Amino acid sequence: MSFTTRFVSLSRYLPVGRVEPEHFTVAAKHLPELQDGQVLLRPLAFSVDATLRGQVTGDESYFLPQIPLGEAVTGIGVSEVVASRLPGRAPGDRVVSQVEWADLSVWPTRDHWLEMTPLDPRIRKPAHALGVFGLLGGLTAYTGIVEAGRAQAGETVVVSAAAGNVGSLAGQIARIRGARVIGLAGSEQKRRILTQKLGFDAALDYRAADLAEQLQALTPGGPDLYFDAVGGAVSQTVMNVMRRPxxxxxxxxxxxxxxxxxxxxxxKPLYSNGLTLQGYTPLQFPQALPAALDHLVDWVETGQLIPLETERHGLDALPAAFAGLFRGENIGKMVVTTTQAEQ
Ligand SMILES: NC(=O)c1ccc[n+]([C@@H]2O[C@H](COP(=O)([O-])OP(=O)(O)OC[C@H]3O[C@@H](n4cnc5c(N)ncnc54)[C@H](OP(=O)(O)O)[C@@H]3O)[C@@H](O)[C@H]2O)c1
Known part of the structure; x- marks a missing residue:
């Protein structure tokens, strides 16, 4: 059987500057017959990730491959299997994998760096597999706070992009571990959600000219751990006021x-404040991931961890959803679902 599909492609590289929806095009293409080892997927939910920004610069030194111009953008998604020539996968199965931003996507994708896994039966909502239970969501937050950060009860943790996908979960996980949590977020609405809904102890506007003074007033002695999602000037300010060590x-x-x-x-603050600085991805902690998922599922079921999502609908919504990440349009995980996701 042969298929055609609509897909989202990249029109031009953008080394610096604001991503706009116009940098992408929606086109149609014919899909060749499935080969042995391939699976035809119908995406139900697409993960919209800031990480993609590094794949649309044209700079090959990024840790993920560049998206070739005119070809489909790829990302992580939850899909239903339509047809399979891969043993162990059958039509109707639900899986988490890399997908093309398309109505129909052939697995493996062009840039294959993530294995296809069955959707965990405990996950009822496809979007949750990308956000709170996703590799680039809850598992990133968990491994950052627990494995890399080793947040302890009684410590003070500062989280940037705190109302976003990873930050909103990282802050809640630090709170569950007994830490005091201060979130940095860009709007009054987001800061209210952090303190009134997610149990953060305080939330600050990272654009405030007196951010350093506000942090010092809230944390005499300085924060013990900074979970950094933003870098730049905000991170410089936080590092300058941290405890030693x-x-x-x-x-x-x-x-x-x-x-x-x-x-x-x-x-300088690494020296003056005795800071240890560690970059990470959740894939650095493979042994921790199964137990991390168990904890996340348990915390959501018991109401200790609240997942937040900004959900948009349909393939055409993907470029604007991605651009929206850089304008602070999302609260929690930015996800684009398709009609099938509700079935
Ligand atoms: N290490 C890993 O394995 C891994 C995995 C996933 C994500 N990440 C990284 O973690 C960070 C957060 O990712 P996410 O998926 O959770 O995204 P996100 O926080 O859900 O979305 C981005 C948020 O960042 C804030 N933001 C945007 N531009 C900003 C700027 N110039 N300065 C300060 N804040 C800005 C906005 O919130 P405001 O309204 O508050 O400004 C926006 O809502 C990204 O840097 C991403 O690349 C890393």
Missing amino acids: ARVVVCGLISTYDDDTAWTVNI
């Missing part, structure tokens, strides 16, 4: 992705 876990640097002059952090 203290830890910084670098999850991401979103403030620098559009602006290659934004990396203003100097390492």
